[in-house]
Amino acid sequence: MMEKLLLLHIFLVCWHSLNALFTVEAPKSLYTAELGSNVTMECIFPVNGKLKFKDLSVIWEKKDEVRKDVYVLLKGKEDSGSQHSDFQGRIKMLKENLDFGQSLLQISNVKLKDAGLYYCLIEYGGADYKTISLKVQAPYRTIIQEVVSTGDKEWKLTCQSEGYPKADVIWQNGGCQDLTDKANTSYETGSDQLYRVTSTLTIKNRTRENFRCIFWNKEIQENTSADLYILDSADDVLWTESRHFVWPILIVSVLVGSVSITICIRKALFTVEVPQQLYVAEYGSNVTMECRFPVNGSLNLELLSVVWEQKRQGQLESRDVYTLRNGKALLSSQHRDYMGRAALLHKELKSGRALLQITNVKITDAGSYLCLIDYQGADYKYITLEIKASYKIINIQKTRKWNEDKFAFICQSEGFPLAEVFWQNEKNFSLSGSANTTYTLTTDGLYNVTSILIINQNMNENYSCVFWNKELNENTSAYIYSLALMSTQHGGQKSLILFIVATCVIVLVLLPALIIFQKRKSFKNCRAKKDRKGKFSPPVTDENRGYYNSQIETSYLSTVIYSGESRNVNL
Template sequence: MSPVKVSLLLVLHHGVLLFLTRCCEGQSHMIGPTQPVVAMIGDDIILPCHLEPAVDAVKLTVEWSKQDLTPRFVYVRRVGVELLTEQNSLYTKRTSLSVSKLQCGDISLKLSTVKLSDAGTYKCLVPKFGAESAVQLAVGSVSSPLIELSTVKNKVVLECKSNGWYPEPQLLWLNREGKLISAEPTKTVRGSDGLYTVSSKVSVEKGHSYSFTCRVQQKSISQIKEAHIHVSGQSHMIGPTQPVVAMIGDDIILPCHLEPAVNAGDLTVEWSRNDLKPRFVYLRRDGVELLTEQNSLYTRRTSLSVSKLQCGDISLKLSTVKLSDAGTYKCHAPEFSAESVMELTVGSVSSPLIELSTVKDKVVLECESNGWYPEPQLLWLNSEGKLISAEPTKTVRGSDGLYTVSSKVSVEKGHSYSFTCRVQQKSISQIKEAHIHVSDDLFMVQSDTAVHIIVNLVLCLISVGTITSILFIIWRQEQKKTDEREMRMEEHSQREGEEKNRLKDELKNHEEDLTHIHQIIKNQNEKKKDLKNQRDKLNSLLQEDKAEMKEVTSKLKKPPKKKHEQWQDDLKKRMEEHEELLVITDKLMEATENIIIQMTERKVKLEKDTEKNRKHLKN
């Protein structure tokens, strides 16, 4: 082949390649999900959609729509601006695109707080490329089922119920091997909110043990929820094995639950004390508290947790415990002939105090502690923690039923000792202590608790004549004047200190306010700058719109006329939107400017006040 022919073929080859490249430019297409997107009510989800190959879509027109709506637009963006006026009100403040992802051709829609009505087919469109994709959204709602147990003659009836489902679910009963068992037909009710409630019952002979599973499932949203129950032929009550201990004024729980766990929401639950009339501390029948049969001593002080009842927990909450609450309580569920007995021990404690006095050549320490219940024991310990002999403990019980205990120990003067007074009550596991150190010069060091020291001193004044008495009186008068002067000076100094502290606090507050105001002014100036750029951009877009409108108007008389008229209508809408955005931007700029002026005036005033405070503090 001659060189000329080869050259011609190469030129022709490159021309064809260039032609094909030019023809393929702009043939971007839309990629969406191949399977429905599934979301639960209340979720925030993404409806995926992106251009392939990726191009910057920030300034492109992007439309998300739902054909069964009027207006149909879920989200519209033109020339980099969201057009809220064309958006369906059902989606107000619930849709958005990521600007950073738009730069990569990702025009996926974020839909917040999904509603049941959001389910359907969405269309993602970029008109410039004629590219679109359909996305199916399936909206679901689920909840865990609950199993309730009741007895009818010689049978135990289990009812499984689950509400708040969408789409309509299926309810199945399974045995412990996971195999389906026969049950009553499922009842289905759809509420005013569009959600479904399903329920079904299964009966079991008494005297046998069974394990069952209630399964509620919805395959189209891939959701399964289950509840399990074990039915024992001998249901029983579980309570505490040790006494429950509480302090006066506490809120406590008396534990009691059914084993195996069953829903006790509609069962009869009795809490009683046989030493009371009426004996009921708390009574509940068919899900209702019977206050008329309750002992008045427990009015508004007892309650059960409704949520825990569903799990078989019938523990009693007793508030503001009193000394009279101590005793034996019985927890009873008549349907199961199940009961549990427990003991409540009520206690009261306080820290002991040590007082010191001197009698001749001895130092007497007296320890006292009041407000105890049950009656406590008082012990004296030395520095090695060993018991020492002391006077017998005196015990007094007050009208409130609480005990006060006291005891004395004597110490020879001229020696150093360390002592501990311990008050304890083993039945409520409570110990309180006070410590004291007695030195040879009667110097006491206190630790852990307050030590009240009483030193009885006798001052003997012997008269040595009239002159001495007169001199003493004159000295006392002068001393009184001196004390008054010192007191006035001290009060003046105290007032000055308080004023100084007030000025310091005021200065600190002013400085914090100034920092905050500086930040506000800075932020508002940045906002003002952004709004100015936005206004300039909108003015530029309006100029382009007008130029384009002029061009369209000149072409109206030329074919295709219908296309040019449509073009003109689109331009008019776009110009209206840009003008509306411009008005909003101007208003925002005006409001921002007013805030800057107000904050600047506030800043100047604060700076003056701050400077004044600093001068006062220096003087």
């Protein structure tokens, strides 16, 4: 189990580099299986020569509220202990095909709860994965019929069947009249998750008439029908007394009724088709979704109604995107979020194509869209729209934490859906555990993701942050060069030291000059005072002039020397 978790962790961190070298492919992205049957899903991978089984790891998982291990092979050894209880005894890996780069997962006795999304992850000198969808169906093959007379020419017609997914029940009579609205249909779900559908139609004052109940499964485009016949009491007596007369009447009635009901069913089973069930659009771009309907000749626009509605996850009410009623646009019902952005391409309607175009796509446009068309019959289909906003631009900041010998590397970006952020050094060693990642929602519905990594000053390495969007299978990377930051920091420290040294040198040079200047100024002031007092002093003669000058010089030099010694002491 620990090896499996480690493999998944390495895969998530290093996917962007490994994927370029190793690719897993899925020949089919969707499988449909019938309840109780077997299904084999496949993904393929490159072998390049003879397979080294001990180097191969294969993991099949099912995505539910909690991921379930379906099959695990780690380094050539099966790990049956991790297999979820839902799949025990029903899973087989066709190992003989692994030599050819085929990972074939066989599920026997398929159950309804097996439906969902599966991951096929393979590690063999590289790692990659693909997603595969499995749908499970149970056709409504057997219909139990019952015709009961309640008296006073009232009849109760009942049809019951079991299947999956939920089916609609359509009632028709021999006159091409749709009686579905008059029927009462109920649904029950058993422990096997099958739908038990019971539909009852009550008819008054009807005799010698045939009816048909149709179990219509829209999701798998399949229908099963049963015919019911009502005979009056006279026919019952005639049937008893003269059967040879009743048989021809009954046969003709059945044949005529079958032909008329078949014509009605063609009208009732007016079908809308969707060439594409899933659309993925980039935030701010335009998207055009399509559903098709049968025209059968030239289009009569006055008979055509088209309704596009959006249903967002978690929202009870749907939003009117665009409505065309009897050939005329009904813009008054359009939701304000789509005003000026959603339009129906009318020119394509004559070709049986209802194209809805949405411009300047927003995050809130994501969801399920109903395309309902009424044109001599009615049907609808659902289309899913997913919006992505790639984390294209990553803003980088590099700062030093004051009072600490640490650096903070910051990566910030906006996008949708929510992305995970992985950090690693130049040796591809994961540092995500040391990072702090937060996110907020913008007014546009985008995720503003910020991740901060703190490292020590002595870690002279380069780093990268990876914004990994799992849902879109997309990643964006940014690189941070710590050496440049550290050299900048050290360069700043060196500049500060040079500034201090230069200042000290300047002070040492200017200080003695300033002292000499001050002493000379003081000396001149003293001499001026003595000159003023010379009137009362004995005159300076040639004999004492030399002595006087020598005394002055001695006094001056003593002062300078004393000042220099004082400066040295202070330093």
